[in-house]
Amino acid sequence: MMTKKNVGGRYLLNTVATCLLFGAIMLVVESGLINRYMAMMLIPVGYNIILATSLNLSAGFLGQLPLGHAGFMSIGAYTCALFTMAVDMPAAVEFPLGLLIGGVAAALCGVIIGLPALRLRGDYLAIITLGFGEIIRVIILNLDFTGGAFGLKGIPKYTTIPVVFVCVVITIFAIHTLIKSRHGRAILSIREDEIAAEASGISTTYYKVLAFSFSAFFAGIAGGLYAHYLSILGPANFGFMKSVEILVMVVLGGLGSMMGSVVSATALTLLPELLRGFSEYRMIVYSLLLVIVMIFKPSGLFGRYDFSLGDSLGKIGSIFRRKKKPEQGGENDESDS
Amino acid sequence: MMSPILDVSHLGIDFGGLQALDDFNIQVDAKEIVGLIGPNGAGKTTVFNLLTNVYKPSRGSISLTGQDTRGKSIHAVTQSGIARTFQNIRLFRDLSVIDNVKIALHNGMKYTMAEAILRLPRYWKQEKESTATALKLLDVFNMAHLANEPAGSLPYGSQRRLEIARALATNPRVLLLDEPAAGMNPSETQELMDTIHHIRDMFDIAIILIEHDMSLVMGICERILVLNYGLIIAQGTPEEVRNNPVVIEAYLGQQRGE
Numbered sequence: 001m002m003t004k005k006n007v008g009g010r011y012l013l014n015t016v017a018t019c020l021l022f023g024a025i026m027l028v029v030e031s032g033l034i035n036r037y038m039a040m041m042l043i044p045v046g047y048n049i050i051l052a053t054s055l056n057l058s059a060g061f062l063g064q065l066p067l068g069h070a071g072f073m074s075i076g077a078y079t080c081a082l083f084t085m086a087v088d089m090p091a092a093v094e095f096p097l098g099l100l101i102g103g104v105a106a107a108l109c110g111v112i113i114g115l116p117a118l119r120l121r122g123d124y125l126a127i128i129t130l131g132f133g134e135i136i137r138v139i140i141l142n143l144d145f146t147g148g149a150f151g152l153k154g155i156p157k158y159t160t161i162p163v164v165f166v167c168v169v170i171t172i173f174a175i176h177t178l179i180k181s182r183h184g185r186a187i188l189s190i191r192e193d194e195i196a197a198e199a200s201g202i203s204t205t206y207y208k209v210l211a212f213s214f215s216a217f218f219a220g221i222a223g224g225l226y227a228h229y230l231s232i233l234g235p236a237n238f239g240f241m242k243s244v245e246i247l248v249m250v251v252l253g254g255l256g257s258m259m260g261s262v263v264s265a266t267a268l269t270l271l272p273e274l275l276r277g278f279s280e281y282r283m284i285v286y287s288l289l290l291v292i293v294m295i296f297k298p299s300g301l302f303g304r305y306d307f308s309l310g311d312s313l314g315k316i317g318s319i320f321r322r323k324k325k326p327e328q329g330g331e332n333d334e335s336d337s
Numbered sequence: 338m339m340s341p342i343l344d345v346s347h348l349g350i351d352f353g354g355l356q357a358l359d360d361f362n363i364q365v366d367a368k369e370i371v372g373l374i375g376p377n378g379a380g381k382t383t384v385f386n387l388l389t390n391v392y393k394p395s396r397g398s399i400s401l402t403g404q405d406t407r408g409k410s411i412h413a414v415t416q417s418g419i420a421r422t423f424q425n426i427r428l429f430r431d432l433s434v435i436d437n438v439k440i441a442l443h444n445g446m447k448y449t450m451a452e453a454i455l456r457l458p459r460y461w462k463q464e465k466e467s468t469a470t471a472l473k474l475l476d477v478f479n480m481a482h483l484a485n486e487p488a489g490s491l492p493y494g495s496q497r498r499l500e501i502a503r504a505l506a507t508n509p510r511v512l513l514l515d516e517p518a519a520g521m522n523p524s525e526t527q528e529l530m531d532t533i534h535h536i537r538d539m540f541d542i543a544i545i546l547i548e549h550d551m552s553l554v555m556g557i558c559e560r561i562l563v564l565n566y567g568l569i570i571a572q573g574t575p576e577e578v579r580n581n582p583v584v585i586e587a588y589l590g591q592q593r594g595e
């Protein structure tokens with residue numbers, strides 16, 4: 001079992017690694033090692049990571065398939081944008097506040113949609129969230145204060161690489177720590193066997209709605225980032241295809257693997273940009289990739305594997321120590337490895 | 338006189354035209370081990386499904402430690418002191434053995450979601466305590482060394498024992514075991530009998546046991562109820578039941594004829 005000191009060490013390790021990663025990203029961006037266009041691509045990479053990992057909470061860890069993640073994203077996007085445009089506060093105050101409000105608005109919708117859909121056993125969630133995504137889009141299209149079909153314009157460009165980075169780190173940290181708690185185990189138990197979960201004293205409806213709205217919360221945050229990155233919003237950005245795109249990221253990476261979501265969200269955001277000529281065929285590339293992965297590795301690229309820096313370093317360390325031993329003892333254990 | 342922990346009266350349920358159970362009465366006291374036997378389709382599992390509110394009774398009432406369980410959800414009934422295993426094993430197969438038990442310890446922990454996400458001291462303290470509790474429970478079943486294995490990878494007999502450990506983790510007053518020895522070999526069955534006695538004494542719980550293995554039922558139950566076509570056709574000590582001609586005809590006779 002893990003000792004307290006060990007745990008503290010891991011926190012330190014992960015914090016240092018996160019800071020190093022941030023330093024490296026900023027260095028690459030600021031030094032002009034990659035062009036400005038590619039540097040700005042890091043922002044979509046970031047909000048797509050947030051969208052994919054949050055959807056994974058619902059689809060991979062809870063085992064319930066929502067098809068309206070873009071709907072929650074749009075609620076966060078519009079709420080956050082309308083808030084920052086309406087109030088007159090310093091950016092450092094109104095943007096985080098707006099993101100939070102956008103997230104909460106999306107989470108509330110998650111509760112409202114989730115309660116009726118998740119009380120029932122079966123695939124009602126997929127159908128209801130599918131409908132929800134479309135309804136939200138149509139509502140936004142027909143309201144005045146959302147700008148209707150013309151959309152919202154002149155949203156302040158607050159979304160910077162550091163802001164996105166911080167949001168990604170918070171999302172991954174929060175979902176990870178949630179999963180590793182009694183609440184997270186309750187969520188996992190529902191995926192494994194709902195009847196056994198109830199019989200073990202877990203309120204399955206409560207934890208389904210909780211996981212689902214938690215997932216919606218982060219979709220809302222991603223929406224806020226998205227709005228203040230593009231500075232224009234239109235209802236067309238949040239169609240059914242966007243929901244499918246996020247779902248593809250999750251399924252490709254592996255349902256139930258945070259690391260898989262991060263890798264495949266990054267790859268699928270950058271890939272179409274790298275293959276510029278192909279960007280129109282993005283959905284075709286996605287579908288093909290999905291078909292290929294489903295044929296050769298149905299559990300996704302990473303299955304349910306998750307990366308742990310502490311464990312990996314520990315393993316590398318032990319390989320290193322094992323390699324060293326023969327030098328000292330003069331014995332050959334190469335056949336072991 | 339002490340009131341019984343479990344008091345069931347005139348319980349019955351119909352599935353369409355089929356009367357799966359009728360006029361089922363039972364009082365169970367603390368630390369009793371009661372056997373529930375009967376031919377296939379007699380309604381034994383249905384009794385468990387009614388006691389745990391998986392099914393809604395068509396008639397009759399169930400009172401657990403003096404509380405009527407009517408209208409409670411399944412998890413609420415579990416929390417008020419009844420736990421079960423399943424005839425067709427239902428483990429959280431892809432989760433580790435220890436997580437299977439810790440899921441059932443859920444309501445024993447009190448830290449909030451915010452405390453979990455921020456990893457505040459209460460999270461660490463209660464997680465550590467529940468890990469220790471889970472390991473202690475697994476140890477009762479000689480499974481502590483398997484704590485980190487995926488539950489689905491265990492052999493059949495171990496899966497059945499893990500299910501009992503998980504049920505015990507909910508801290509029940511009444512434990513319902515649905516064919517716990519099914520698929521076990523004779524030595525495993527013998528070991529299970531000892532374990533059942535042991536957990537009864539250790540946790541002060543009442544146990545109701547469905548079982549087809551007559552040596553197990555006769556060996557550890559103080560009292561046996563015999564069901565046939567949804568009705569109690571006999572009850573009494575193992576001795577009385579064994580010699581009851583009605584039972585022999587309905588159940589034991591059927592086996593002798595084989």
Ligand SMILES: Nc1ncnc2c1ncn2[C@@H]1O[C@H](COP(=O)(O)OP(=O)(O)OP(=O)(O)O)[C@@H](O)[C@H]1O
Pocket residue numbers: 352357375376377378379380381382383384424
């Ligand atoms: N949900 C249900 N819907 C319809 N009929 C049911 C349902 N559950 C049980 N039954 C019927 O009720 C009767 C009793 O079933 P039950 O599972 O309780 O039998 P059992 O005594 O546990 O048998 P076995 O020894 O085979 O496990 C059977 O005829 C069964 O088909």
Ligand SMILES: [Mg+2]
Pocket residue numbers: 381382383424
């Ligand atoms: Mg049965």
